[in-house]
Amino acid sequence: MKKLIVINGTMGVGKTTVCQGLYKSLDKAVWLDGDWCWMMNPWNFNEENIRMVKNNITYLLRNFLTNSTFEYVIFNWVLHRKEILDELLVRLGDLDFQLKKVTLLCSETALRQRMIQDGRSEEQINLSIERLSMYENMDTNIIDTSEIGTEEIVQRIKEIIS
Structure with missing residues (x-):
């Protein structure tokens, strides 16, 4: 059965880096970074654009999930509230797939260091640190990335999805 792997976490925790390694390590995998759907200049966070981004994400995920070429569909996004993911999943409710949810966490020190390096x-660093606690009790497989490298994180995710 096709697997939808959702990876969330606060800004700067390493979602993009991990997903880049993950999709390359899986056969028949495709990857959607939710941030790609927000690449606009100027960045305008309003109701119309929120609706458009959710529609675009749903459209892409639906096409990936119904494409016979792929066994793994990887989707990463901040997803700091359960309701955001739930809304997307309702839109995909008519499709047959196995859902695997992973949250990446790290210490405040590690997060600050990573974001400075990036x-x-x-302002972004402080916002991300403020949101860290929002991920601690999510109903997901939580991986603390504070002191482990990308390859080990990818391996842990592969164990979760197998």
Whole structure:
């Protein structure tokens, strides 16, 4: 059965890096980074754009999940509230797939260091740190990435999805 692997976590925790390694390590895999659907200039977070982004994500996930070429569909996004993912899953409710949810967490120190290395603003860093606690009690497979590398995180995710 096809697997939808949802990976969430606060900004800067390493979702993109991990998913890049994961999709390359799985045969018949495709990857959608939810942030790609927000690449607009100027960035405008309004109701119309929120609706458009959710529609685009649903459209892409639906096409990936119904494409016989893929066995694994990887989707990463911040998803700091359960309701956001639930809404997307309702839209895909008529499809047959196995859902695997993974949350990436790290310490505040590790998060700050990673975001500084990425050239993130102090405002972004503070917002991300504020949101860390939102992920601690999610009904997902939680991986603390504070002191482990990308390859080990990818291996742990592969164990979760097998």
